[in-house]
Amino acid sequence: MNVLAGNYIAEPPTSRKYPIINDFSRKDQIGFLDFRESSGLDKVHLSARYESYSYKGKLEMADDCNSVKNYITGKNNYNRMHEESNEDFIHEIMDLFNLGHLQSKWISSLSNGQMRRARIAKALMDKPKLLLIDDPFLGLDPVSTLSVSNSLRVVAQELDTCVVLGLRIQDEIPDWVNHLAFVTENGTEILGERKEVEKRIMDISKPIISKHKAHNSHHQSESWVKKEMIEASDPIIEFKNACVAYKGQTVLKNLDWKIQRGSKWRILGNNGTGKTTLLSLITADHPQSWRSVVTINGVTRKTGSGVTYFDVNDKIGISSPELHALVPPRMTMMSIITNGLVRGIGNANFSFKFKEKELGPHAVKLLKHFESEIKKNENKRFHELTVSLQKLTLFLRAVIKSPDILILDEAFSCMDDEELVIKCHEFIKSELGSTTILTIGHLDWEVPETDFTLKLLGDENRGYEYYERIK
Template structure:
């Protein structure tokens, strides 16, 4: 009888993924044209090990203009050439893809497609939102019990579900309806769901996208705990201007031309990366300094409009309540025509609810909670939902998720000139004859980008150009009200964002602008700030820049 020998961990190759001298492509078709490959040069060496493995790379930050493509390579989206240039030494071939979990928060998918009005009606329908047996509760979403085609729940231990809820600070939300969560809460729920099968490797593109600083810190701390408590290796895709969490140990920088241009231990790579990105980050630093230097002074709501001046938009003693859950209470806000506002508040304080009241997407927006040009909006006053939408331009994550991927960049932009349709309707395309001098002027500011991408399908555009498309769609009709809800939140090319900000500041002087962003430098120049505190009394404050 041959004795059984148990190998020590040090004798086993604990490399989860190894890439060596590999090209990558979309299909298995043979090709010699470098244009058919994801990167023009091969990935010479890249490795991810199990955690706590003799200081081997296990916790990566990937950045650069081609970071998302590289994460696709790591997650198995692209085919390697030669075939063995990408291997998984520690994983069995039969279940290796079950051990790799990839989430991309730039792509609109799943719950992110819930339209605003549906989300607000969920509050009304679900009442207090505490329903432990509800199929669409947070707990059931994480376990897969809300999906009748899922067989996940049968093998999930209750103690592990509770551990995930604890890791992502979701215990107090486990019985709430999933669509009622704030952006940050939903982000944590999606991360928890992705871990239900205990993957060895967790890859996330833009995990902090659109989150306020507090929510960002909470998600980062949760991912650190995931790596420690679940022994999971983590790879995060971050923008070049994003702060790299301290707990990540290795950094890679990726471009289309060079592939993985530099990679290694964070302390070795960051000085090289700072030099590499000097020109790109200089724009960011100038922009950031300009944003941070802006100071605001508290003012009274009554001083916003001069005597005899009719506010463009006014909330007067407005209250919005879902059963026992107050969103606004005794809320007063005068908005002068042409003023530019930043709306501040942590996730869940009511920022998006407030905007949805103005856009008439909210079920309670017709219940005499606001006036437009002195006319109280209520049912039966002769103003329709489409009348409201004709005067509003909007760019938001919810609209982004609704854009048909097969529409071209120019078709989506021209949709902004179609009258008598909802802002969420992308079906119709206005003829070029509809272009006004104002519209031609704005489009002319982006001649370089339109010349290259006007006929590209929306799904093939970079996220920066997708955001630009939605922005131009919103401003092309010269709206009376412009709503920018995280409109620039994931633009990698900051100089394009700056050009958009210049339009808001210089070409839309008579337009009332309401902007939401969790990062200071993503906001165009504003005159005022509305801060929602989110406390029990639903208090708020108004201040003026200057």
Template structure:
């Protein structure tokens, strides 16, 4: 008889109930139980290997679940959560505590730099290296980011082989000498994963690792994570939204309800079958929809992420794609009123130390070749900007918003005027404040710089402020708009929202908004923070609305509600039916004539950046796709013949997939 050495589990939770604060302590904040009677075991080794995926809609507690696995939050009884394997001789001494052995990597825009080096303004990312505190990517990966570092322990030795392999596999070799502030969002994400891997943890928790990455990068990152998971160095646990595709190598799922409880846990196919049966029972009327297990959130679950891209149909097949009527599918071909130019780029080329970051190509304009980016945006147009991570999408946004220092030296006109005085024009140059007042902007950079100690109301009202921390000056109409937005999105913004969040109901009640003055921006969930910044960008009807990954981090229900509000304001809403499906209907506010916030007008231009097809507003028609950085290929332009969010063929053509 052959005996195998028993190895205890890395994480073992048996009937544990968790709390943010001690249940016996008095507090004005709600303190509901988290994941009551939770059972979860992460084995040290299994044959075949098991790979876990934590899935759930916004506010379902995905990040909280990962934090619990790492040892955070109070556990009752205390012995219900243990880490037996970390006490064995197989684990290095430095990894025998959970917060060292279990590394968490989230992508909530805390930035790559330490608090010492975090820049205070958006343009910092685009300037040349100025201070010794502007650490390079190499320094970041090696942990050399302290101004006065302590002497390292002998256990923290440098593993050159591991460093080279991680840098090579995550495609960071060409970026090692760049300051971390120069990295694009996708490059920064790979850098944070690389740094966690270099600490050689026993477990790596990745909170929505594919969010904000372009489709080719996602398809390449998934096999890399699979190789790491297969070697169990480290063991991986990933989280995702319901609409995100599930990597084909995932074996086990945890699906979370909207109230921080587990709806289903176990082998992937078993969990999907259970959820599919639940949806069918609700649709057939044999079962009622549970308050915290939305059928609508489940419909997009189940697609597969392979090395070649996204494959397969969602949980309930094509029917799931028809549950929400598109407000623009019926009138996509209606003629529009296109007005004067608001952005004119006449051969823009951005470069740092001789290296071209944007515009390293020639465009054919009127039969003649012209170097750099040539692009015009007019009032009434709805543009999508696409391209791989690092291709220059956010750089374009920084030029439009005048956050980029090179804006002053490039051939750019905004609202028909230059940034510098023009001889003989008789026009004064545009100031930075003129431009900021006419552009609404939401992006990961805005998210990173927004002060966490502002209240929810202050963040939304910040649209009328000159800077992030200056006081907003609001007239009576502006105050009404702020209150209307807070009421309309109370279910998404108020952490203590008591009633069941039903997207089909109008928020017309004259409830007080004390919660908006009570909760700080930093206390909100990642999804709620994104909603607040989205509202800040559109609330004052600016001449140009710029949405750079504005909906990333939202589940599909919250995202659809935001995109509908972008197009129609308070005039349209979702009506939810007994079978879980939704349709768009005229709101009570529209019927009663009490609309305070309308949708996009012909006088406005929209510019949207996203790597996720469903996050593209249905009204987007014009598009530009930037090439891989320094490939020499020109940018491609086109006009969509159908809403991109619902036309996968056009979407694949844009990306060349």
């Protein structure tokens, strides 16, 4: 995808051509979005997403340069604030990607899935001839995935834009895609019209697809029963009639949730229903987590209780897209992993190195389990690792501290190496039996085995459903 985007020099220079581009005076005719990388926004602490509401108060967000609409149109750049814009085209694109109702929100307050839709819309503002998107459906719930796919169909068929998607072999190919290219480490192996080459690609990929189907069918064969409430005799986390709202918007409404110590939970919900917000209340990244909305280990968290943000996070391990975006690109794999052992710095601080000479037994066992992956890559810088190894690195960093609570927010999404995903899941099942685990993931096969599910419903009218796995 980087080659197509023109990010690498072609040798010879004439070997790469763009027949569909005929106006070389425009520099914006190729758009490239890589959702495997950071969000595309400034790298800020997760708390900033929620503190923004307090900062903005009652100001009208439509007048703010950091609103969703201004981000998409480029008017969050002060040098472009007075440029003329085609309002009809702006509304067409925003409606196409279901962003019209979000146009006045502060851009950093969007959920991960909403942010990805906004980035696609922003890329289309310049009306590129070629739009390249690597992992376009990463982090999207099933409803949003279908919606974005249909929107990209319109872009390809009606807006005179050639769309190229980068997908994993396990991913479903949208039915509107009419050409396929099969790429390996050696380059492009197969290229042509879909009807002519799809079977050849499927034949070559059969071992990978067979393993994926077996792995996926294991998850889909699980049976669940709906419950009024999941009781807990020894809750490590408890929400009692918890409510969180800001700027007139209800995020949590009358949430009752008890999490048994050592239980495994999956948190489900469409983009924007508050999944990451809920986790941020547990990790104390959300300012309102100090307003007696959550109880941890029997102690209600509130200001003046003597418990600090760092005390809270010493007992929590986390892997998330927000943390992924904060990792220093030149930091080595092993330095990142052992950074998880440094206490008193929070989970978002990568500045400190672990200086102890000896690791504890849990850390030694963990590193031994993943020895083959670590030994070959421990001195590689983060930006030199594949996405699968980057995800593994953050997972190991979260687990190595032997946390009481492990949060896996899309921890295994976008991993190409499904065997590595399975290896991580097996370690969780065999070695983390006493750890309380909370998982967010839209694809079943990316989520480790869980005991219970909390499903968040609605956008305006919040609701919650509880499910227990039948063993």
